[in-house]
Amino acid sequence: AQSVTQPDIHITVSEGASLELRCNYSYGATPYLFWYVQSPGQGLQLLLKYFSGDTLVQGIKGFEAEFKRSQSSFNLRKPSVHWSDAAEYFCAHYSGGYQKVTFGIGTKLQVIP
């Protein structure tokens, strides 16, 4: 069964510092990968997605992610974090062939001044 692992449940960074959130997936075929962000009590908003092509994808709000097949990873990065980036971030994987999307358990980001 496909799975998505987000090894960091909580991350705290200082405002202005760089950020990397980790995501690993387990499935042999080329995956379709997503990063979503959720503010407290809200729905999820798509940050970026990877289907094929360039392994470095750009998203909204200054985020980017890099797909590394050899490491089965799709880590999310931002060069300089803003206080408004404090939220929960979810990595998701759609494997194709059926309509299910598998989500990681999420990483909660805290930004300190």
Added chain:
Amino acid sequence: DGGITQSPKYLFRKEGQNVTLSCEQNLNHDAMYWYRQDPGQGLRLIYYSQIVNDFQKGDIAEGYSVSREKKESFPLTVTSAQKNPTAFYLCASRRTSGVIAEQYFGPGTRLTVT
């Protein structure tokens, strides 16, 4: 504006009562989904539907039921058989034709059962 609406935002029920959560989309998406979210557990799939009048159980379907009589609507009923119904419920939809597409999410309904 196109999007997904869920109502109400907050819902309170007494134990033993069934309750139906509304989900409506005007994105013309074929696929719709219901997720349950609990702290520290991410999103868990309850039910999904790829087309009108068809739906499949997800990973935690016990104690829940759905219907898909219209393309725009995918209501979720939390029955009295659901042992721990208090949670945040998210509805999503997705286009299924053409290039693989992402899910769009509604704002969620927080259900509290006492």
